[in-house]
Amino acid sequence: MERREFLKVTGGLAGAALLTSCARPPAAAPASPAGTPRPPAHVLFADVSARLSALDTRSGATIFSTARPVAGAGWDRLYTVSPAGELLTLDAVTGRELSRATVPHGVVARVVSPLGDVVALGAPAPASPYGRPGRRSTTLVVADPSGSTAPKVVRLKGNFEPDAFSTDGKALFLLEYLPATSPESYRVKAYDIERGSFSPLLTREKRPVPAGAEETMRGEGRVAVLSPGRDRLYTLYTHQPNHLHTRDLVAGRTTGVHAFVHVLDLGQRWAYCLDLPEPFGRGPAEGHTLAVSAAALYVYDGAGGTLLRAGTESLEIERTAVVGASSGAASAASEGASLYVAAGPSVRSIDPGSLAVRGEWRLPAAARGVAVTPDERAVYAGVTGGVVRFDGRAGREVSRIAVPGISLLRHAATRPDG
Incomplete structure (x- = not known):
């Protein structure tokens, strides 16, 4: 239009x-x-x-x-690199510069810590991390956006992309793509910034994941959402043929799923995968979306029109409902007692407890994202x-x-x- x-x-x-x-x-x-x-x-x-x-x-x-730019956890700050090679911290509402720090040329901001006191920078994200040429080594920069301390250059053997920081900013979670020069899958690793070495992730039961038993994921990361408490990162993955969770590898089981939510606890440093039932993951990736509140996470599949709710404490699916199918890209927003799903030419207002559709608003064109204000x-x-x-x-x-x-x-x- x-x-x-x-x-x-x-x-x-x-x-x-x-x-x-x-x-x-x-x-x-x-x-x-x-x-x-x-x-x-x-x-x-x-x-x-x-x-x-x-x-x-x-x-x-x-x-x-x-x-x-990379937005801070509460969208109160934005972090970006100027053409002169300086990491700028901007007030997100006014655009006013709050601080600057010199960083090596050729990098862009990729990930910021929950407190906004550490930023990971690197090469721009590739259009797709899969296939050739990949890379044999990765260089990242960990910087203090205030400029009080000099940035630290991290050189790693292998093909890595930054994913998130721990809540204390001392560990950087990375996605390692395998094989490095022609990736077909990836796994999550934790890098201890002070020690300059990798440390094991934990299972949800707080047990270290044995070497070689890390989850190897295949597919598309559709959307990642930080929890309201800023202590967990929820990432929705679709199209996961033959994916094996850590719990399956440790137990010697073989299984496959088509979609799941990867839960990364940024404070306790454990990871867990919540499997999603059929038909989640079979339809177009852009038709799936994820929203998170303090008590629950919600996943919508536009192809089937299905919405599910899972508890953030139990990490178990509590309810599913058919709320209406839609074509095209889907997005969702959760705020307080409100949940909204936008897809195709409409926005649906949904009761977050019962998953009943409260109302549907028509749009003049296809939806391109939805957002709700803090006062709802x-x-x-x-x-x-x-x-x-x-x-x-x-x-x-x-x-x-x-x-x-x-x-x-x-x-x-x-x-x-x-």
Whole structure:
């Protein structure tokens, strides 16, 4: 949908201009009629024309945009490398620079610790880590974004990609792709930054995983979500033929699954795989999505229209329900007592306990991400050419904002001055 067509449909706000600077105040919001309460001010984070942009929802203006950033755990900070080779820490709402640190040239920010005090940098992520040419060795940089200490260069034999930091920032979890020069699978490893060596992961029972019994995974990592407590990373994998979990390898069993959620405890350093039942994993990877709350994780499969809920403590599936099939890319957002799934031309509001569909909102184009504000009052859905805002409590559309070039809506935050 072209910008003029989106505005014709919406009759709404002026389009956002993509700014190339890292910080510029937003354009003044249009005046409201006398006696009309102004809507709460929110900031949306979206991928726009190969950059991450922060968008003001009142004016529709781009506050700032930046290339290849990594968001902090609470989306209060963004970390990116400048053309001059400096690691910049930006205030995520305003784009204001908070600190900078010199790092080697040629690297980009890849992973940030839960506290935001350590950043792992490396080569840009490949379009696909599988197949040739791979690489025989990997160089990573572990940096203090404040610049108080010099960055540490880590050189490893093998093909590795950074995945997450431990909660204390002392260990870096890595994905090792095997074989190194023509990968067909990967496994998770823990690298002790201070010691400069690998340390064993634990099973959920807190037992060290024996050497050679690490899980070897095959397939596509669809989406990774950090827990609200910032102490676990949940990653949804699909299309896993002949995948063997650590518990199966240790027991000498052979089995296969098509989709599962990999649970990595960043504090206690254990890993566990929650198998998903059929037909999860058989449909298109982009039709699957994952959302996480403090009490539960939710996985949706658009091909079958099935949603499941699993407890984060038990890591057992508690309920499944058919909520409606959709084609195309799916996304989900969980906040408080709210759960939303966006796929195809609609957003579904779902009761997180019963998994009953509370309501369905139609979109003017295919969904490109969904985000809910911390107060749960506003729900935003990205679509081709813009963003649609819904009132989460009244269950109705409120407004539309034109955002030319948007490919994915990632997050919604409340402006401190709003």
